[in-house]
Amino acid sequence: MPSAPSSIALPAETTRFLLRLSPEILLKSQQVRRQFQETLRRNLRTILTREGVEHTMRHYHGRMMLDVPKAMRARTRDLLPKVFGLGSFSVIDAQVDNTMEAITSAMVSLYADAIRGKRFAVLAKRIGPRVISTREVQYIGGGMLKDLTGATVDLDHPEVLVRVDITEEGTYLFCDRVEGAGGLPAGTQGKVVSLVSGGFDSMVASWQMMRRGARMDFVLCNLAGASAERMVLQAVKVLCTLWGGGLQPRFHVVDFQPLLADIRTHQKQSYWQITLKRLMYRVAEGVAADIHAGAIVTGEALGQVSSQTLANLVTIDAAASLPVLRPLIGMDKKDIMTQARYIGTAPISEHVPEYCGITPTKPATTSTVERVAQGEVGMDPALVDAAVRDRKVIDVNTVTAADLRTPYLWADSLPEDARLIDCQPPEFYRHWHAPGALHYTVEDLKRLYKEVPKDGTYILYCHRGVLSAVMAEHMQQRGYAAYAYRGGLTSLRTELGLDDLEF
Ligand SMILES: Nc1ncnc2c1ncn2[C@@H]1O[C@H](COP(=O)(O)OP(=O)(O)OP(=O)(O)O)[C@@H](O)[C@H]1O
Structure with a gap:
């Protein structure tokens, strides 16, 4: 040779x-x-x-x-x-x-x-x-x-x-x-804001637009406190570390508690989710105006949940004057999950619980802009401006592992001597609660600190496990041994030997 x-x-x-x-x-x-x-x-x-x-x-x-x-x-x-x-x-x-x-x-x-x-x-x-x-x-x-x-x-x-x-x-x-990854070099297209919940869909939608060359900032409408914020930031950090080379993304955290209270007070229950999304679009638009972004990105897919029926998407869309880009609109959930695994965000998204504090018992699947807008008449538009103005802005590239460390919040079983705290909204508590459970919501925390002694172990539960985690974190900071029951109501009822509940 x-x-x-x-x-x-x-x-x-x-x-x-x-x-x-x-x-x-x-x-x-x-x-x-x-x-x-x-x-x-x-x-x-x-x-x-x-x-x-x-x-x-x-x-x-x-x-x-x-x-x-x-x-x-x-x-x-x-x-x-x-x-x-x-x-x-x-x-x-x-x-x-x-x-x-x-x-x-x-x-x-x-x-x-x-x-x-x-x-x-x-x-x-x-x-x-x-x-x-x-x-x-x-x-x-x-x-x-x-x-x-x-x-x-x-x-x-x-x-x-x-x-x-x-x-x-x-x-x-x-x-x-x-x-290679294909697509267009990051940053060659305009700037967008991506509404992210940390779930599978919004992370895949963000990735798709990054792949098309968009420069991107992320907006979290924070419904569920510090632990949820850390989880979503973690998903964004993974996305940007793996795929965001050359970009300088920022993560905008907007406190939605005042807006949620406003929705609950003024809007019909069946329109809660629709109005919530309309407010998210308005907040995204406010952030976009500040950072000179030209469009909003979401992870919506036609018909995937009740707020994403065609009629409801039209109603939600009317809340924004900027174009709303929905790269997943025609995709099946199965394909979205496959992409989430490919891009590396799935392991985090599967642990981001869905917020359960504003889940209507019967969400509307058909709506019109007029009807939904009617219910919003009493709401205070200044709350949106204030939420945008007071948002927290985090430079994603400088986030470290230490910033993302979560306190130990979760319980997978019920210790014998633990007291249960139900932290669902009152109407859900009335529908069903675990025998002997105390009832406090996030709004009742001050009262809880006065009434509930610090000795002993507390296990908190709610519909899906998000609110209970938020409350457990607050209580831990106050010195309570408080944990959220992982998996929410369904898991708790299984542990208690009961069937799942009809809502
Ligand atoms: N808390 C939030 N903050 C910012 N954007 C959100 C939030 N919740 C939802 N969104 C946006 O609205 C889209 C639809 O959310 P929805 O919860 O109805 O559906 P989803 O299929 O569960 O989405 P995802 O998997 O992204 O959570 C999300 O993909 C995201 O773009």
Whole structure:
């Protein structure tokens, strides 16, 4: 077998990656393409520098060449598939002179062992001006490999595809080709605000818009206190760390307690969810105005829950004057969950409980703007402005693991001597409560501190487990041994040997 070619131009300690742009970027005008390439280069620099990967990078005929130290090869290979705007990439095995002898000799030394006993093909491409015939390279190189190894040539379904890119500066040989994230480089499109609950849908919707190049800030309408805020922030942090390279996202936390109280006081129960979403849109619009964002993103999918029927979406939509982008509108839940697992947010989203403090017994599935607006007449519009003004803004890139640490809040069983506290809204408590349970809601905390002694263990429950976690956290801060029953009412009733409840 011929020895390894002496003309390999890559320094011994360097790994060179060939990066290809998303195919749709190549279809754009030269000016736009250049602009996108430049943004992609900047984003890559930010990601690699953040991860401590020394590198050099340059453009080459619509592609990019990235050199990193060999020791950083695996790390770089892990990072690249999560960079938006990259169509695919390859690790270059060798760079040789543009002579038939150098090319075929490198092919044999690099790939003879890999193709022995397999089906293979050689695919040569010319990048830039013609320096050597690609057909000859395929024919002669392929023939040599075949004769030497006895492997079978299969142009349609090769098990090993030897790629040869012939350029002015030398010939690159590689086999590896990894799919990139596709989409457009982060930041090439306008700025949006994404309404996030931390659930599967809003995280996937945010990812989809980031993938299309949007710059993004996140807005949480906080219905459930500090523990919920930390969970949602954690989901956002994971999303941005994995996929947000090059972006400087911020997380806006808007306290919704005063708005919830206003809804409960003025709106008909069956419209609570619809008005809640309308207020979320208005708050998002307020944040968007402050940060000069041009659209709102949500995770709504047609018909998924009662507030997402077509009629209700129309009613909700009317609350916003900015465009509302709903990338999941036509997706099935199953596909959304698959994407959530792929993007890495699912493990957090599955622990973000749904808020249960404003769940109507019979939510409306058909509404009109007029009817819902009628119920909102007595509500105070200044509350929206105040909530936007007083919001907390967190720079996501600076959030650390310590910021996300949650106190131990959850109980999975009922200790024998524990007292139960039901923290559902009064009408739900009246519908059913555990025998002997005390009843306090978030609004009753002051009274609770006066009336309930600190000795002993308290287990709190509510419909889904969100409010109880909020209250348990408050009580823990006051020195109580208080825990939220994980899984809410359904789990508690199972533990008590009862059936699930009809609401
Ligand atoms: N507390 C919240 N703060 C900000 N946005 C929210 C909040 N709750 C819901 N949203 C927005 O409204 C959309 C629809 O929420 P809804 O709870 O009706 O449906 P969902 O399918 O459970 O959504 P998700 O899985 O994102 O929680 C969410 O995808 C999100 O964009």
